[in-house]
Each structure stands twice: as structure tokens, then as C-alpha cells.
Amino acid sequence: MTGIRTEPITINLGPQHPSTHGVFRLRVTFDGEEIIDAEPVFGYLHRGTEKLAETRNYVQIVTLTDRMDYLASMSNNLAYVRTVEKLADIEVPERAQYIRVISAELQRIASHLMATGFLLNDLGALATPLVYCFRERERILDLFEMLCGARITLSYMRPGGVFQDAPEDFWPSLDSLIGDLPHYFDELESLITSNEIVLARTKNVGLLTDEQAIDNSMSGPNLRASGVKWDLRKADPYEIYDRVKFEVPIGAIGDTFDRYLVRILEMRESVKIIEQCLEQIESGPIRANTPFFIRPPAGEAYAAVEGPKGELGFYMVSDGGVAPYRCKVRAPSFINLTPLRDMLKGWKMGDLIIIFGSIDIVLGEVDR
Amino acid sequence: MNHFPGFVDFYTFYELSLKIFQYFGFGDNAQWMSYLTAGVIISFIVINVMILSTAFYTWFERRVLGRFQVRRGPNRNGPFGIFQPFADVLKLIMKEDTIPSEADRPVFTLAPIALVAPTLLIMTVIPMGENSFLGSLNIGILFIVGVTSVNSIAIFMAGWGSRNKYAILGSMRGAAMLISYEIPMALGITSVLLMSGSLAMTQIANSQDIWFIVVMPLGFFVFMAAATAEISRTPFDQIEAESELGSGYNTEFSGIKFAILFLAEFMAPIVTAAVVATLFLGGTKGFDPIPGQIWFALKMFVVIFVLLWFRATWPRLRVDQIMGFAWKGLFGLGIFNIFIVAIEIMIFKTEDGTIGTSNMLIMSGINWIIAIVTLLGLMRIYGHKKLERPTPVPSPLANMGLEVD
Numbered sequence: 154m155t156g157i158r159t160e161p162i163t164i165n166l167g168p169q170h171p172s173t174h175g176v177f178r179l180r181v182t183f184d185g186e187e188i189i190d191a192e193p194v195f196g197y198l199h200r201g202t203e204k205l206a207e208t209r210n211y212v213q214i215v216t217l218t219d220r221m222d223y224l225a226s227m228s229n230n231l232a233y234v235r236t237v238e239k240l241a242d243i244e245v246p247e248r249a250q251y252i253r254v255i256s257a258e259l260q261r262i263a264s265h266l267m268a269t270g271f272l273l274n275d276l277g278a279l280a281t282p283l284v285y286c287f288r289e290r291e292r293i294l295d296l297f298e299m300l301c302g303a304r305i306t307l308s309y310m311r312p313g314g315v316f317q318d319a320p321e322d323f324w325p326s327l328d329s330l331i332g333d334l335p336h337y338f339d340e341l342e343s344l345i346t347s348n349e350i351v352l353a354r355t356k357n358v359g360l361l362t363d364e365q366a367i368d369n370s371m372s373g374p375n376l377r378a379s380g381v382k383w384d385l386r387k388a389d390p391y392e393i394y395d396r397v398k399f400e401v402p403i404g405a406i407g408d409t410f411d412r413y414l415v416r417i418l419e420m421r422e423s424v425k426i427i428e429q430c431l432e433q434i435e436s437g438p439i440r441a442n443t444p445f446f447i448r449p450p451a452g453e454a455y456a457a458v459e460g461p462k463g464e465l466g467f468y469m470v471s472d473g474g475v476a477p478y479r480c481k482v483r484a485p486s487f488i489n490l491t492p493l494r495d496m497l498k499g500w501k502m503g504d505l506i507i508i509f510g511s512i513d514i515v516l517g518e519v520d521r
Numbered sequence: 522m523n524h525f526p527g528f529v530d531f532y533t534f535y536e537l538s539l540k541i542f543q544y545f546g547f548g549d550n551a552q553w554m555s556y557l558t559a560g561v562i563i564s565f566i567v568i569n570v571m572i573l574s575t576a577f578y579t580w581f582e583r584r585v586l587g588r589f590q591v592r593r594g595p596n597r598n599g600p601f602g603i604f605q606p607f608a609d610v611l612k613l614i615m616k617e618d619t620i621p622s623e624a625d626r627p628v629f630t631l632a633p634i635a636l637v638a639p640t641l642l643i644m645t646v647i648p649m650g651e652n653s654f655l656g657s658l659n660i661g662i663l664f665i666v667g668v669t670s671v672n673s674i675a676i677f678m679a680g681w682g683s684r685n686k687y688a689i690l691g692s693m694r695g696a697a698m699l700i701s702y703e704i705p706m707a708l709g710i711t712s713v714l715l716m717s718g719s720l721a722m723t724q725i726a727n728s729q730d731i732w733f734i735v736v737m738p739l740g741f742f743v744f745m746a747a748a749t750a751e752i753s754r755t756p757f758d759q760i761e762a763e764s765e766l767g768s769g770y771n772t773e774f775s776g777i778k779f780a781i782l783f784l785a786e787f788m789a790p791i792v793t794a795a796v797v798a799t800l801f802l803g804g805t806k807g808f809d810p811i812p813g814q815i816w817f818a819l820k821m822f823v824v825i826f827v828l829l830w831f832r833a834t835w836p837r838l839r840v841d842q843i844m845g846f847a848w849k850g851l852f853g854l855g856i857f858n859i860f861i862v863a864i865e866i867m868i869f870k871t872e873d874g875t876i877g878t879s880n881m882l883i884m885s886g887i888n889w890i891i892a893i894v895t896l897l898g899l900m901r902i903y904g905h906k907k908l909e910r911p912t913p914v915p916s917p918l919a920n921m922g923l924e925v926d
Contacts (some may be wrong), residue, residue: 164686170767186690186840277837279755284590350756350836362639363916382915405913502690503839506765 160223175516194282206480219306241449249314275510314440359508373463380405534559576606589833616778629682633781635675661722673699683773691769708855709744726804794824
């Protein structure tokens with residue numbers, strides 16, 4: 154019996170597609186439903202952030218960083234201002250550091266909630282888990298609104314501190330949110346973690362070994378899901394992370410389910426970090442005395458933070474002027490896409506969407 | 522043929538128009554003319570009632586989904602937003618009706634009609650009240666099984682005709698899935714036929730002294746799962762697969778063609794609910810002061826709500842998992858169920874070929890135990906309920922000096 158001759162079909166997934174989380178394009182070659190090859194195409198949201206930074210002064214660049222990973226502007230701000238502080242050797246007051254850590258951890262929770270919600274949406278759960286995730290994220294955004302008046306593009310941090318102290322009614326709201334969040338994660342887990350269909354779809358799908366993950370310089374939850382215990386907050390403690398106790402959750406085998414579970418566990422750890430910060434925080438100044446036009450001495454600096462998506466680093470070169478000579482961003486979303494082709498090969502159309510969704514990228518950061 | 526006077530009854534219209542035609546002196550021709558007239562009138566009524574109830578159903582679905590998702594759903598047009606579907610349809614009708622230049626025009630144009638027609642046809646044989654049905658077909662259930670299989674052709678027509686890769690992927694999945702799930706559906710129906718001993722829908726409904734859902738839960742499970750797949754609702758919505766294929770088979774449709782596809786898609790749960798209510802929930806049976814039509818509507822409502830519940834809460838299965846579930850799971854369960862029911866009928870059947878109420882109760886007791894044991898056993902064997910995961914071990918490849926802990 155001779156087999157039927159079939160031809161592989163090439164499908165253009167995106168840039169307009171409900172599940173590419175933005176304008177990501179993937180040229181996929183299918184053999185029936187099975188993926189033979191996948192080629193990512195970048196650049197549809199390229200806005201030249203790095204070049205623009207060369208024409209702005211150091212405070213103005215903060216607003217540019219907001220628009221990179223627009224689901225985690227706090228972390229972007231933090232990574233950027235830390236680089237400037239390193240470059241210009243600015244001492245940050247302690248209270249400002251605590252506020253920064255609190256807001257960065259809140260941002261991590263918000264970002265992971267979005268990742269979880271959209272992963273479930275990609276699984277086909279028609280927006281119900283997504284809306285549940287949005288509900289709590291909304292409260293976090295309300296807190297950010299109290300802090301700085303904005304909800305998405307926050308621009309809250311400044312080189313040398315934060316732009317203003319948290320208002321009085323911020324603290325009780327934060328307290329009540331922190332109290333509710335663990336119950337909320339329990340609720341979310343009871344709906345998702347033991348769901349038969351979720352398990353059938355995600356377990357052992359899109360495996361990424363620890364070796365592969367390191368070879369492709371992955372970072373963040375994707376790396377930790379592969380079993381690599383690497384977290385910048387522990388490995389190279391910045392701000393006040395050396396004063397708080399928290400665990401670094403890791404996954405067992407590095408499949409899609411692990412990437413989901415690690416995010417849930419990380420959110421729980423973030424709550425613990427915020428609780429400890431709330432105990433330790435004391436009153437004091439919130440911003441170092443820096444001039445508006447910061448002129449760092451000529452030189453270069455690289456600083457990175459553990460953002461929600463992974464290691465988010467800024468490399469800046471100063472020539473002594475008011476604007477950086479060069480600004481380079483190490484965008485975790487972009488680098489985490491490196492092993493995508495290897496992860497996708499051999500899986501099916503439905504798996505493509507969830508593997509891609511579980512990597513959790515934001516196109517604003519990929520293309521910058 | 523039996524003749525029951527009823528609410529929407531063919532013979533009421535037939536006799537009325539016969540009188541009119543005879544009054545105008547058509548003589549011999551009056552008979553076939555009134556046959557035709559009655560048919561047209563009744564089809565007109567049923568089609569419009571179905572379209573209206575579909576419109577109501579889309580509103581209901583969106584409201585209920587809204588409740589599930591901590592939001593409100595449409596509430597602007599009219600009281601509780603009940604006129605929203607009319608606004609939607611008006612919008613769809615006024616939109617430009619595009620046909621892709623590469624499309625296979627006749628196939629593309631026919632596909633929506635081919636999809637909506639069988640769905641409407643099913644309603645003709647379903648008894649909606651004690652005596653109100655369109656045709657008392659003595660092979661009613663066979664007719665339904667036959668007509669449903671046209672669906673897979675229609676969906677393939679839609680995908681093939683629009684010459685779009687996403688649409689073709691969707692309709693390929695659809696063809697494979699719909700054909701596979703017809704078998705478990707037929708197996709579920711067979712167990713009902715064994716119990717009722719008739720192919721006519723009225724007979725099936727009338728023989729349910731105890732609802733068949735109580736008598737054979739396993740059969741209901743098989744049928745309900747297969748029916749959910751047949752109308753491609755979550756967790757089997759591979760045909761549309763919004764997050765994967767954009768919109769699946771209806772990607773290229775717009776304007777009135779899309780409206781008709783949409784109509785067929787949302788009419789399907791209503792029809793399914795009607796079939797399930799007839800086959801397993803005792804049809805129009807209920808207790809007295811409330812008329813049968815209301816009972817029937819209530820049962821349909823419950824089934825529709827359950828389908829909605831699936832849709833609001835479950836993720837989607839993968840293609841191969843869906844096919845595996847049909848052939849490895851439901852197929853076996855269906856045959857097992859028929860086997861059990863057949864043996865029980867052989868034991869409990871009385872001389873005149875019926876099964877008494879008390880015997881039915883005994884049967885349901887046995888069947889419930891068998892169903893629970895089977896399903897729990899299968900869950901234990903194939904289920905992923907237990908999180909059997911290896912304990913996470915930090916990889917030796919990276920060391921971040923965690924001695925600080």
C-alpha cells in the first residue's frame with residue numbers, strides 16, 4: 154500500500170492573531186496538524202526606544218521604559234533607575250528602596266496574573282479565568298493609581314528615589330490586598346491547577362531542559378520552571394532584597410504546566426516579601442538630592458533586576474552629558490523567545506499556542 | 522396516521538385550508554393544495570419561532586457568561602438588554618457581504634444554508650408538547666441521526682469554499698471530529714431505543730415512566746458528551762478554536778452569510794437540548810397543573826444552561842485528545858452501556874414486551890452503581906487528578922550561591 158502524498162502547508166500566524174499577545178508573527182510549517190518548522194518574525198512594534206533614549210535626559214527616559222513591557226512598568230522603571238544610580242553613583246534613601254521593592258513586587262503579581270489569565274485564554278477557556286485574574290490585578294492598579302496617578306505607564310521611579318511618597322490611604326489598602334491575595338491564589342489554583350483538561354493539555358507539553366534553557370540564556374520563571382534555581386534577587390541582591398526572606402520556587406521538568414505553577418508560587422512569595430517590607434519600612438526621605446539634569450561622569454554601567462519576565466537589564470554609556478551616549482536594553486521577553494523553534498517542533502497547532510503563551514512575552518519589550 | 526389535535530398542529534391548518542379551498546370550489550385539487558398550504562404555514566411558524574428563540578438564546582448566553590465572568594453582559598438595548606440580538610443581526614445584515622476572490626463561489630454561498638437547514642429539520646420530529654409536533658415520523662430518531670451528519674459536510678464546504686488556510690484547518694478538524702462523534706452519539710441513542718422499543722420520538726418520550734437519565738446514567742453521559750462535540754462547544758470547539766485558528770471555518774464569512782452561520786451555530790444548542798430532553802429527560806412529562814410544553818421548555822432550559830456552564834468554565838482539548846476520547850473512551854463506554862442495558866432488558870422484560878416501573882427502578886439502581894464504578898475506575902486509571910510530579914530538584918548546572926539562605 155502506498156501512502157497518500159501530502160504537502161506541508163505554511164501558515165502565517167500573526168501579526169494579527171488573537172493569541173500572539175500583540176503583533177508577533179510566526180511562519181509555521183505544518184504537516185497536517187504537526188509543526189515541522191516555526192520561524193519567528195520580529196519588529197512589528199519597533200519604536201526605536203534605545204535610539205530615542207540618546208536624545209532624552211536621564212529623567213525623561215523613565216517614560217520610555219514604561220512603554221517597553223507595558224504590563225510591568227514598575228520593574229522597567231526600577232531596572233532603569235538602578236542603572237542610572239550606578240552610573241552617577243547616587244545613594245538612594247532607605248524608605249525609597251522599600252517603596253520601590255513593594256511596588257516592583259506588586260507589579261510582579263500583576264504581570265504574573267496576566268500571564269496566567271492569558272495562558273488559560275489560549276487554552277480555550279473563553280475568558281473566564283482571564284476575567285478572574287483581571288479582578289485582582291485591578292486592585293493592584295488602583296494602588297498604583299494612588300502612588301502616582303497612572304495605572305499602566307507609571308513613571309513612578311526617579312534616579313535617586315521615587316517621585317513622591319505613598320499617600321496615607323495607600324497603606325491600609327495595601328494591607329487589605331495583601332490579606333486577600335493568598336485566598337485568591339487558593340481560589341485560582343483550585344479552579345486551574347487540578348483541572349483535568351488543563352493537566353491533559355499542559356503536562357509534558359513544550360519541554361525545555363535545564364541545559365537548553367541555560368544555553369539559550371533564558372531567565373525568569375521560564376528558566377526556573379526548567380529546574381534552574383537562579384533568581385537575581387537572591388544571586389545578586391539589589392535594593393533591600395537581602396533583608397527579606399523568600400523562597401525561589403522551581404519547576405520539576407520544565408513543561409508548560411511547570412511554567413504556570415512557578416508563576417503561581419512566585420506570586421505567593423511576592424506576597425511574603427511585601428509583608429516583610431511592610432514590617433520593616435520606616436519613615437524618612439524618599440528621594441536623594443539629585444539635580445534635574447543628571448550629568449554622570451563618563452563611563453558605562455550595567456544593572457539588572459529580576460523582572461516578572463526575567464532578567465531585565467540596562468546597559469548605559471555616558472559621555473558626561475545630560476543624555477546617555479548609548480542605551481541598550483537586555484529585554485527578557487526577546488531573549489526568552491530564542492528556544493521557541495526547538496520547543497515548538499513536533500507539537501500540534503493547539504500546543505503551539507499554549508507553549509507560546511506560557512513563555513509570557515510582551516511585544517512592546519520584544520521589539521522595543 | 523395518528524392524529525392528535527394540538528397547539529402547533531399540521532392537521533388544524535390542513536382542515537382549515539381544506540375548508541377554504543373547498544368553499545372556493547377547487548374540488549379534487551383542494552386536498553393536495555391544502556396539504557401544501559398547511560406545510561408552508563407550519564414551516565413558516567417553526568422557522569420563525571426557532572430564529573426568535575435563537576436570538577433570545579444568544580442574549581441569554583451572553584448574560585449568563587457575563588455572570589460567570591464577574592461582569593454584566595449586554596444590558597443597554599431594552600429591558601436587560603433583551604433587544605441586543607436584533608441590533609446585532611441588523612448590523613450583520615447591513616455589512617458588506619464579501620466573497621474572497623479565490624473562493625469557490627457556489628460552495629462558499631451554499632455552505633451557510635447547508636449548515637442551517639439540517640438544524641432546522643431536526644425540530645420537525647421533536648414533540649414539543651403532549652400533541653404538538655410537526656411530523657409524527659415513526660423513524661424520528663433515525664431521521665435525526667441522518668440529518669445531523671449533513672452538518673459535517675456543510676462545515677467542510679464552508680472551510681473548503683473560502684480557500685483560507687485557517688478555515689481549511691478548522692473544517693478538517695471539524696470533519697474528523699463530527700464524523701467520529703456520530704458513533705458514540707448513535708451508541709447512546711441505541712440504548713434509549715432498547716429501552717423504549719421504538720424509533721418514534723413520541724413513543725420514546727411516552728415510554729419514560731422513569732426518566733432515562735435515571736435509568737441509564739452511563740448512556741446519558743455518552744450521549745451528552747457526543748452531542749456536545751457534535752455541536753462543537755467547549756471543550757470540543759475545535760472547529761472555531763478562537764485562540765488557535767482565529768475564527769476557524771467561518772473566517773472568511775461576513776454580512777448575511779455570517780449571520781446565517783451564526784444562527785446555525787447558536788440554534789444547535791437549542792436543538793440539542795430538545796433532543797436530550799426528549800430522549801433522556803422524559804420529554805413533555807411532568808406533573809399536572811403545568812402543561813407539557815412548559816415542562817419541555819424547562820427541561821431544554823436546564824440542558825442549555827449546562828452546555829453554557831461547560832462553555833464558561835472549561836478549556837479546550839487538543840485535536841488528538843478529542844479523537845482519542847471518542848474512540849478510546851466514549852466508544853467503549855457506549856458499547857459497554859448497550860451490553861448492560863440489553864442484559865437487564867432480557868431479564869426484566871414482561872410478557873407483553875414492556876418493562877414495569879418497579880423493574881425500571883431496580884435497573885436504575887444497578888446502572889447507577891455500574892456507572893459510578895466505571896467512571897471512577899476510568900478516572901483512576903487515565904485521570905491526571907493526582908499531581909504525580911517529581912519533586913523539583915535544583916539543576917546542578919547553575920549555582921547562585923544560595924548559602925545565604
